[in-house]
Amino acid sequence: MFRDNQELYDVIRALIRTFSEHGEQCFASALSDAMGISSMPGEVLGELRVQLRHARTSQLSTRLDVRSKIDESIRYIDAVLSS
Numbered sequence: 001m002f003r004d005n006q007e008l009y010d011v012i013r014a015l016i017r018t019f020s021e022h023g024e025q026c027f028a029s030a031l032s033d034a035m036g037i038s039s040m041p042g043e044v045l046g047e048l049r050v051q052l053r054h055a056r057t058s059q060l061s062t063r064l065d066v067r068s069k070i071d072e073s074i075r076y077i078d079a080v081l082s083s
Contacts, residue, residue, distance in 0.1 A: 002076045005041060011069055012048060015055075018064055027055050042081065049077045 002008045012031055019028035034047040052070050061067040 001072070001079070005045075005080075008048075008073055008076055009035065011073055015066060015069060018066055019060075022064055024060055024064075027051075027058075027060060030054070045077045045081055049074060049081070052077075
């Protein structure tokens with residue numbers, strides 16, 4: 001589990017790079033847009049959760065071997081938003 005939002009954001013940026021490098025610009029753009037949706041952390045986390053869940057349901061997460069990073073990110077966001 002991440003210690004703070006910064007660690008989560010580092011993983012999100014890594015996912016954005018991975019998606020971009022493999023020609024999955026749609027997912028990369030969705031996550032990038034979610035990162036800049038608001039200055040309020042709760043809104044950013046909520047939008048990231050939506051986009052991560054969408055990426056998790058695609059075959060892409062398995063093909064690019066990023067499913068564990070996506071799942072860990074969603075678990076962290078769920079914990080933060082429920083506290």
